[in-house]
Amino acid sequence: MSVSVLAQNLRGSEIIKIAGEINELKRRGENIANLTIGDFDSNIYPIPTALKQGIIEAYNDNQTNYPPADGLLSLRESVSKFLKDGYNLDYAASNEILISGGSRPLIYSIYMAVVNPGEKVVFPTPSWNNNHYCDLLSAESVMIETRPENNFMPTADEIRPHIKGAALLALCSPLNPTGTMFGKKDLEEICDLVIEENKNRAAGEKPLYLLYDQIYSQLTFGEHKHFDPVTLRPELKDYTIFVDGGSKCFAATGVRVGWGFGPAHVIDNMKAIVGHMGAWAPKAEQFAMAKFLQDESSVDTYLTELKGNVQASLNSLYQGFQQLKAEGFSVDSIEPMGAIYLTVKVDYFGKTTPDGKVLETATDINFYLIKNAGIAFVPFSAFGTGEDVAWFRASVGTITDADIRQTIPRIKEALSKLK
Template sequence: MKAPCVTGGLGVPVGLPPVKVGGGPTVHLGAVSAPRIPSLKEGIAMALELSSLFGPRRDDTVGTMARGLQGSEILRIAAEIRELVAQGRQVCNLTVGDFDPSQFPIPSALGEGIAAGLTAGETNYPPSDGVLPLRQAVLRFYERALGLRYPLESVLITAGARPIIYGLFRTVLDAGDTVVYPVPSWNNNHYAHMMGVRKVEVRTDAEHGFMPTVEQLAPHLSEARLLCLCSPLNPTGTMISPEALRDIGQRVVEENRRREALGTKPLLLLFDQIYWTLTFGQARHVTPLELVPELAPYTVFVDGISKAFAATGVRVGWALGPPSIISRMKDVLGHVGAWAPKAEQGAVARFLEDVPAMSGFLESMRKRLDERLVALHQGFTAMREAGLPVRSIAPQGAIYLSVQFELVGRAGLRTNNDIRKLLLDKAGFALVPFQAFGLMEDTGWFRLSVGAVSLEDIRAALPRVESVLRAVGP
């Protein structure tokens, strides 16, 4: 029994060995056509349709960690908003912690510097700890602006600030270790989940601007390996006071003296200050090392350009900390390729060294953000004075305002999500509940982000919100 030779199309005859078919005779396949790979110019005559091969979505194809990882609540809300906008609805979108480039473009010198770097051929791999000019520029920036003089080995450049947080968690935590952080806060819960560590969430309160106190944290520090703090804080737009930060820092130092005597691992501090250049009014940013220098061996700073320069898509961040930790973070992040692009690194280095240009940009940035935040805060304050159930916390830093709509239990509103949908549907006013940041109770607190809206958008939206609140009733 012999099969005919099969040829045709783009096929090239290929000889195959005889094949035994069950208990029957041997089949000589002869020459069977093998497809010739077409050139890019020719293209593929017919694409292979794959969607029907995947079948229903299956969770048993991924690991336990990925199955348990929660998606972003903010992105889910953003999808709702896109649908409304597509229907022609007017929406004041205060949800995303991002910037609309038409409202907040990056510094022109930074953009031109990136383009020049690409033209000059800065397109290959950078050093795993960052290009030397940027590392040096960051060190000079910190010494000039914050009074902190670090050695070169203390700075690590990454593709934005997120890899720093992930890298520190991965570098210093083992499975079963404990990480402590206040809530509300941004994404600590997800990083803890990815690492398989025990998390202790310390609830804060509006009276302290949702900033932790030493009294709230102290009961949990003896068992912790990592304490995570952020100021100015996402999602609240508030800042920790120097007194509170000093008390916490001193307690960390005391805890580490106790551990040193016992020969156990120290308690480390992750201090996220990505918004530190964006402060308003009389608010002044302070670092834990400024207040308690003995914290230096235990503290890693998280920082970068995404918020200060409205450059969320220009992925350049940096960590500063003890060289022993930074060098290991470099190794960890090197294996996942978390480097900032080389052209961007060079451009950021030049911009940080251009003090007049950088200072002028930051001054303008603060002014425009403050205008938007103050307009919202004053609008809500006027509503409260008129007897309506809303209040806000005066903005101190970052791009956020904390607002409480005291509507739970009124007009059938039972949850923060009910309030959110009411304001979105009736007022075209989009905001994010504090549940997205770990504060799970239905307290009526929300984050408002002003980076993607104009002052006119805000002024037009406030009367719509007031009308909804009046309709609900006092």
């Protein structure tokens, strides 16, 4: 045994495995629409010009030494104002906000700050990476299997039987991988469940905490409105830790500036954990983000354009799948509500390919489409569901709307060949 038990048991990212196969096919000259990675092509979606300019200026100004452990005060102040203006949330720059190198260190540090090894973490499937964080913490994963009729969002009734004694409930809206969101009533019911569970806990017992990942909350479409637990139930402020940041709403995944906010004592512990990992956001990027967030008109202009383009791509794919469904193909799609994802169904289990292979798993269907339709999705099995689930995530940040439209006839042709 050359490495730790934990290291041996860690599962690699399924998405990176699929990306490896795609890159190999691309090297051989195949044209693949890669809808796998939850990222942006920065030539299609560059970061805001003012943010880029601010980063360059900060480097020119030699802002290159260690940032403060909880982030630059100017950035915490900007985030505090951004939260007040955009969400009517009150979080103090002094001790309720933590800046980190993108939002991943926030998630990891929330898990580390509130979950002991062996304790229960409740989260829906499909969802993003909670299974891996449970593995890292040696926590017990309690996966709530969600249903397409609920847009793959968990309900209070589904969560209720599992909540007793849990350390953490991890929720996300808009959700990666589905691009769907909580409605007000559904989230309220879940909030009430958390409040009730905490009322039932003994004095001095560790409460049930709620991790609320709203990294896609600025990317919502049409009439779909983002809700958060603390606005709906202010008493949850003591138990809710938010994950947020600039990675997705400013197409700035490589800039690495995330912000978390929550009860001061949890934020303080997270600060120590992030500090030990050295997972701070680069100082120059923090300077620039602090300035950019204050520039309301640049933020609004950028978000309007980004959302318009992302929504157009998601709609093209959604409509394309609805058209195929109307023509009798065994496919479906769920209306895009937020984030950069569309949920699509390609239910061809048991069908035989022209070269005689039977499609037995979601991975088989995905690879059939990669090789025969030149389009790659991510099966929901990469987000914790079984391989017998025929639903997939399509991520549109690395492709143009025009390219997306071209994929529909290719999908149609490939599916027509299955017997």
